[in-house]
Amino acid sequence: MGRYAARRLLQMIPIFIGTTLLIFLMVHILPGDPIRAMWGDKAADPAQVAALRHEFGLDQPVWKQYTDYMTNLFQGDFGQTFGGREVIDVMSEAFPVTLRLAALAIIIEIIIGISLGAWAGLRAGKTADTGVLVFTLFVISIPVFVLGYLARFIFADELGWLPPNVQDSTDITQLFLPAFVLAMLSMAYVARLTRTTFAENLRSDYMRTATAKGLPRRRIIGVHLLRNSMIPVITFIGTDIGGFIGGAVITEGIFNVQGVGNVLYRAIQTSEGSTIVGVVTVIVLVILLLNLIIDLLYAVLDPRIRYA
């Protein structure tokens, strides 16, 4: 297990270098000169453009920019925004907000998704099951932004239960509606996944054995069935967390959440390389780490799985 973890950690190095290089190159080929764009429609001052390009190292060849960036990165320096702020400061404001939003969404997804799936799985083929299938199909087929605007329209504009926008992104109670919208799609998948594994495992040998042993139904379902059915679900949720962090752009935009999605969107608009690469690097790291944790969790859930 220890060796397995170490090997996985080592594997992260080339992935890390590869992704940052790719992002770096992509930012580089974005059309237009971000420094020139600071002047807008008005004519830029060539002397000042040259001076600024030099300051941000944009007059260097790409490979030099990349190696400089990586060298600084290993010293903990993420560079500066065009506005002269440390990228690390910008990120340390945005990431907690998005992490909170994602965490809330995961909790909603787990609670509603798994209970809905379990409820349907135990009644496979009955009306309740069909109902859940239809409902999840409905949720899956609606794009996130439609869901977002709908939720805002119903709960804020019409019913007036909630303010239409998040006024303070650091206040977790205000994040409930966006988190719910963010969780909806994955929740539907989790419900379907749980339902299927539940329905399948209900017919498995160990279930029959447990029933034959005369164990109480609560224990059969709560421990035997649930634990064995969770492996695919956990995998899905694990990969989803990374997706939440990166994919919160739309939800954050609709509900005015000042998180990572918002920072990334603006940085792309202004071709601010240091911010884009910095944010994506952190997201890549989070996803890699999460995958590692999920893989390690397998062994806990199913002792038959052992890492050489």
Add this chain to the structure above:
Amino acid sequence: MRGAKSAKWVACAIAVTLAASACGGGGSDSSDDMNKGKADPKGIVTAQLSEPQNPLQPANAKESQGSRVLRTVFSGLVDYKPGSSELENINAESVKPNKDSSVWTVKLKPGWKFHDGTPVTAKSYVDSWNWSANVANNQTNSSWFADIKGYEDVHPEKGKAKSDKMSGLKVVDENTFTISLNSPVSYFAYKLGYDVWAPLPEAFFKDPKAFGQKPIGNGPYKFVSWDHNKLIKVRKFDGYKGPNAAKNGGIDFKNYTTADAAYSDIRSDNLDWIEQVPTTALTNYKQDLGDRAIDEEYSAVQSIVPAFYTKQFKDIDPKVIQGLSMAIDRDTITKKVLHGTRTPADSFVARGVLGHKDGALGDVAKYDPAKAKALIKEGGGVPGNKISIQFNADQDHKPWVDAVCNSIRKAVKVECVGDSKPTFQADLNARDNKQVKSMYRGGWVLDYPVNSNFMRDLYGSKAAGNTSGFSNKEFDELSTKADKAATLDETVKLYQEAEQILVKEMPAIPLWFYKVNSGQSVNILGKIPYGQDGDPIFTDVQVKQK
């Protein structure tokens, strides 16, 4: 609005399935009278703002967001009276030119203080300008100081600065200084109203970087805090001595991720002012907001500009461009496609600017397909019988570009297509590198309300804003003469003559003037007053007593 209505029906259908009972009319709450009630001098105004791109230093705030905040924190020598484009002294007691307008003497009102208690002196201005003009300090607005003698020393075209002081600036005494210009400019005082000319306190020079995060100004509001990407707070400065003291207790500039988000907050009164109504709400915002809808023209113009360096327009007879201009149905497009958010342009100079003349373009701005056809034929036709209009697709330009093209195609049978660039940056790049294939979209918002700003700064052969390669000797000579004229009146008049040359030469086809389409919340007393630049005059905004 069609989209919103259908969205509402979908929402209602879903609400019904969810057994929610909330599909009322949802009309506007027009029962409130915005002019009734008393003003609260301590009331806080909340206004929309996007995160400023640059630190809050006067000479660095090229973009509108940062300068919106800076204008509340700093007061310059002069400002413009809204609507009249007249100059008003703010921090200056007087700004007087010598006989030929080449040396200007500025006298300050005594006793002004920065928010940290240090006095505002002649030195505060001179030091600020010298620092801001210096190429080493990387201020995007430094070229504004180019009129001053000795600018080339602190800001050479290449290499390092030879000096850190402009020879044209001299401190006479604590409250007096003189500005010598490279050549006479009769309207130099008008330029001084722009943000970049603000004074800076001693504290700035000790640590410019820290200052940019926490500016200390001399304006009607003092800076309180900048919570990045969220909120900037300014509060009324009680020791303010200028004529434009704040009528409210302060402003909270709130950051919004999208125009839609801001719009829904103004409808629920969580926000008092928005920058611009989102495109999706343009057709119904007046119904939504009732009297609280804002629809005001400001001094900005949009045009399409032929790239004169291309084969197509190199030796073109201006009659062809006049003909193209007459093939555009400005009235219908501004009403139908742009939902009344613009008004058809009838001159090169926007309204509200000194020297603007209604109908200066004459027939050239009128839609007349028959005459348009005749003019194009007389001028030898459009080479290739096809034009394209370059625009950036990251903003909402495609609908009107398509409409303009349609109008031209229909009226004069010239093939016309939109040439979209993915981003504004790519669009600018093509313009700077002279790669525009045929025509491009041009826009200009006033810097100072004198007609020269809409002509010489755009169409002068050597003007910084001239990216089309237009060059006309007669126009250049007349504008030089106008700049050197003894009085401002004469300058303005000569520029009006110059505008007639432009009508003959057609360096661009003016399309329409911009409008602000915005809204205000029920917390505001009366209508929010606007300046010529399309921004509210925040000091005059009054908050209702609760």
